[in-house]
Amino acid sequence: MPEALPVALMVLVAGTAGLLGWRHWHYRSFWPIVGFPLVAIHIRATWRRVALGCGLTKKRQRWWFTTVPSLIASTGIVRVRRRFQRVAVDTKPSMGIPMPTRFGWRVTLHTLEGQIPEDYAQAAERLAHSWGIHAVRATSPRPGRVVLTATVRDPLVEVNDSPLSVELLKVAVGRLETGRPWEIDFRTVPHWLNAGATQSGKSNLANVLLIGLAPQPVALVGFDLKGGVEFTPYAPRLSALATSRAESVSLLDDLVALMASRMDLCRTSGVRNVWQLGSAVRPVPIVVLIDELAELYLMADKSEKDQIAKTSTAMLRVAQLGRAFGIYLFLSGQRIGSDLGVSVTALRAQCSGRICHRVNDPETAAMTLGDLDPSALISARAIPAETPGVAVVAGQDGRWSRARSFFVSQQAAEHAALTHAALAPSWAEITAGA
Incomplete structure (x- = not known):
C-alpha cells in the first residue's frame, strides 16, 4: 500500500500536467471536452445563490413544511411540530441547458413576473464577477426569454490576419467578441459612422476597408480634410480625392449630379435601384471614404457659411438617396x-452602421451610439487606451457588439492601392453624361 502512493501521486501530477498542457496548447478542443462540462455543472449548482446575490429572484408564495412552536414542557423544552403552510420563498429564474460557444457559453433563462431584459443587462457585470469570467451579455430573442452569453476570456486580445473578401462590397475587417468575423457589408448596411480618438484604431479600420475593397470592381472616392496626408498615399486606387473644402464642394456636386443621372436611368428602365439593372448597363458602385468629418462643418468666419450649407445639404442628399443608386458612405x-x-445630427440618422472606438468626450460616444442602446454607450466609454482597434459596433438591427479590427500597416495599404491601381475607374468616365 505505501508503495502505491508515489505511483498514484505521479499519475495525478502527470494527468494534471497533461490537462494544463492541453488547455494551453489547444484550448479550442480542451474547452468543449473538459472545460465546459465542469463549468456547466458549476453554473447550474450555483445559479440559485448567484441569482439571489444579483437581485434576479422574486418572492413567491409556496406550500412548504415549516416548524412552529407547539407546547412548552414542564422541563422548559419547547416542543415543535411540522406544519404544511404557504410561505414566501426566493424563486430564481428558470435556467435552460448551458450550451458551449467558442469563447464561453450561452444559456436561456425564463424571466419571472415583472422582469424585463434590462434587469438582466444591468446585472451582467455582477454575474460576470460572480462566475469569475470576462463578460456577460444579455439579449432577448422573444418576450419572456433572456439569453445570457458569457465570455470566459477576452477574444479580442489577439486578432489574426484578415481573410480575403469574396463578395462584392463586403469586407471582413476584424473579429467580433463572439468569435465571428466582423464584416462591413455595404449592400446590407449602406452608410457607416466611424468615430474614434487619435490612436484608437479609427484610421487602421479605414486601411483594412481599403485593402478589402481595392481588388473589387468598385470606385473609391476620398475626402481627406487633413490636407490629403491620410488618403494621398492611396491615390492610385482612388477615382477622385478632395483635400480641401472647395474641392469637397465640387466633388459633392459631382456625386449629387451622378446620383440624379442614375435616378433617371432607373426610372427609364422601370426599376427601383441600380441592382435591378442588367450587368451590361449597371453603373459601377461608389464607396465614399471621408476622414475628419467635422472639418466639413467647422466655420472659421461667416464667409464659409454658404460653403458649409452647400456641403451639408449635398452630403445629406447623398446619404438619403445614395443607397438605391450605388453610392455608399463611410464617415470617420x-x-x-x-x-x-x-x-450632422440629420446625417447621423441616415447612418445605420455605427462604429465607436475609444473617444475623448462622452458626447461623441452618445452621438454615435446613444440612441441605440445605453449599455453600448457604457461599453464604448470603457475601452482602454492600450487596446487600439477595439470598438463597439452596431448595425441596422440595433444590436451591438464589441469588436476589434485587424491590424494593417500603412505600407500594406499603399501596396494594395498600387497593386490594384488598374481597377480604379476614371472619375471623368464615371461622371460622363451626369
Missing part, C-alpha cells in the same frame, strides 16, 4: 457632436 471623425449643427 474624432469629434462628432451636435454642436457641429443640425445637419
Whole structure:
C-alpha cells in the first residue's frame, strides 16, 4: 500500500500536467471536452445563490413544511411540530441547458413576473464577477426569454490576419467578441459612422476597408480634410480625392449630379435601384471614404457659411438617396457632436452602421451610439487606451457588439492601392453624361 502512493501521486501530477498542457496548447478542443462540462455543472449548482446575490429572484408564495412552536414542557423544552403552510420563498429564474460557444457559453433563462431584459443587462457585470469570467451579455430573442452569453476570456486580445473578401462590397475587417468575423457589408448596411480618438484604431479600420475593397470592381472616392496626408498615399486606387473644402464642394456636386443621372436611368428602365439593372448597363458602385468629418462643418468666419450649407445639404442628399443608386458612405471623425449643427445630427440618422472606438468626450460616444442602446454607450466609454482597434459596433438591427479590427500597416495599404491601381475607374468616365 505505501508503495502505491508515489505511483498514484505521479499519475495525478502527470494527468494534471497533461490537462494544463492541453488547455494551453489547444484550448479550442480542451474547452468543449473538459472545460465546459465542469463549468456547466458549476453554473447550474450555483445559479440559485448567484441569482439571489444579483437581485434576479422574486418572492413567491409556496406550500412548504415549516416548524412552529407547539407546547412548552414542564422541563422548559419547547416542543415543535411540522406544519404544511404557504410561505414566501426566493424563486430564481428558470435556467435552460448551458450550451458551449467558442469563447464561453450561452444559456436561456425564463424571466419571472415583472422582469424585463434590462434587469438582466444591468446585472451582467455582477454575474460576470460572480462566475469569475470576462463578460456577460444579455439579449432577448422573444418576450419572456433572456439569453445570457458569457465570455470566459477576452477574444479580442489577439486578432489574426484578415481573410480575403469574396463578395462584392463586403469586407471582413476584424473579429467580433463572439468569435465571428466582423464584416462591413455595404449592400446590407449602406452608410457607416466611424468615430474614434487619435490612436484608437479609427484610421487602421479605414486601411483594412481599403485593402478589402481595392481588388473589387468598385470606385473609391476620398475626402481627406487633413490636407490629403491620410488618403494621398492611396491615390492610385482612388477615382477622385478632395483635400480641401472647395474641392469637397465640387466633388459633392459631382456625386449629387451622378446620383440624379442614375435616378433617371432607373426610372427609364422601370426599376427601383441600380441592382435591378442588367450587368451590361449597371453603373459601377461608389464607396465614399471621408476622414475628419467635422472639418466639413467647422466655420472659421461667416464667409464659409454658404460653403458649409452647400456641403451639408449635398452630403445629406447623398446619404438619403445614395443607397438605391450605388453610392455608399463611410464617415470617420474624432469629434462628432451636435454642436457641429443640425445637419450632422440629420446625417447621423441616415447612418445605420455605427462604429465607436475609444473617444475623448462622452458626447461623441452618445452621438454615435446613444440612441441605440445605453449599455453600448457604457461599453464604448470603457475601452482602454492600450487596446487600439477595439470598438463597439452596431448595425441596422440595433444590436451591438464589441469588436476589434485587424491590424494593417500603412505600407500594406499603399501596396494594395498600387497593386490594384488598374481597377480604379476614371472619375471623368464615371461622371460622363451626369
